[in-house]
Amino acid sequence: MSSLKIERESVTESIKDAVTDHVVNKGGIVGSAAAAVAEAAHGQLPGTSGKHPISAVVGTAITGGRKNAGTKGYLAAYLQQLEDHPLRTKMLTAGTLAGSQELLASWLAKDRNKHGNYFTSRVPKMAAYGALVSAPLGHFLIWLLQKIFSGRTSLRAKIIQILVSNLIIAPIQNTVYLVAMALIAGAKTFHQVKATVRVGFWRVMRVSWITSPICLAFAQKFLPEHTWVPFFNLVSFIIGTYINTVTKKKRLAALRKKHFGDGRDSRDSRAPGGSAVGGGPRPGPVGPEDYPSMGPNPPY
Structure with a gap:
């Protein structure tokens, strides 16, 4: 069972890497979006855990872009209120x-x-x-x-x-x-x-x-x-x-x-x-x- 889990995680990582290596290099809006999602999926986008990469990227865009990633923006404050x-x-x-x-x-x-x-x-x-x-x-x-x-x-x-x-x-x-x-x-x-x-x-x-x-x-x-x-x-x-x-x-x-x-x-x-x-x-x-x-x- 553990080997199956490890294999599944390896496939997931390969897909993420493929997105980063091939789609991103095409450039443009699609490439930039794919790069951000791949980065968030790896947990490399500041302030993100990698669990929900798409919502993390959207939240980062809404709250001021990468320069404000990891800081408490409007969306982050709203999500915190939702939890509290x-x-x-x-x-x-x-x-x-x-x-x-x-x-x-x-x-x-x-x-x-x-x-x-x-x-x-x-x-x-x-x-x-x-x-x-x-x-x-x-x-x-x-x-x-x-x-x-x-x-x-x-x-x-x-x-x-x-x-x-x-x-x-x-x-x-x-x-x-x-x-x-x-x-x-x-x-x-x-x-x-x-x-x-x-x-x-x-x-x-x-x-x-x-x-x-x-x-x-x-x-x-x-x-x-x-x-x-x-x-x-x-x-x-x-x-x-x-x-x-x-x-x-x-x-x-x-x-x-x-x-x-x-x-x-x-x-x-x-x-x-x-x-x-x-x-x-x-x-x-x-x-x-x-x-x-x-x-x-x-x-x-």
Whole structure:
């Protein structure tokens, strides 16, 4: 068994050396990146252990480059906070990303409130959802998932972990997400909330099943466990901003069509009395198209 381990380590070292000797010498951005990863993999990059070379290289780049390697930069300070105060840091991160996502999507879609501002009432509501609901739920579920699979690093265990994430954790997170989105969108009754979950559940699950295995496999391979939740939040922020922007644009287009007809210029939506675009009362009951969607909560 020990000889097999030694042989495996020798193969790993050979691959690392090959990257250093052949890919790096080609120069350019790819060569420089490969050189940094190979150096971090050997533990030769200051302030790194060699256990997570890719995240080490990214962290070094974010915190000032090689000249500041080994010093306490912003990312290093954040990771330290994650270790010392995991739940608090995740709540602040998720709240900031959720609120920022709603604000950014409103700006990209030109979705203003009745006062002409992009900072709508949904921004603080989404921030509260991220901090008080999404982060604690994700923290607990990820802790439970990691505890169940603690010390199990085989390929079979990783595949089972992905399946458990997608078939058990994802439905829980996405159901809570849809309930919260319905309430933020203005649902008043249990029937409206139930209809929201029924209409949106499988659509959100499909997105989750596409993104979750890729992101979880990446985290399993390259990231320390305490960084998983912030990483998943970042992925959700990127995907969710796109979905949120598209959703808002479709809603605004539908409102323009309903109130002004197909042939009217979009500038008419700013005419006096045009309550539909930019935050005025929406026609009809709350429906899936009215959600302040930030994209599916990643089922990780």
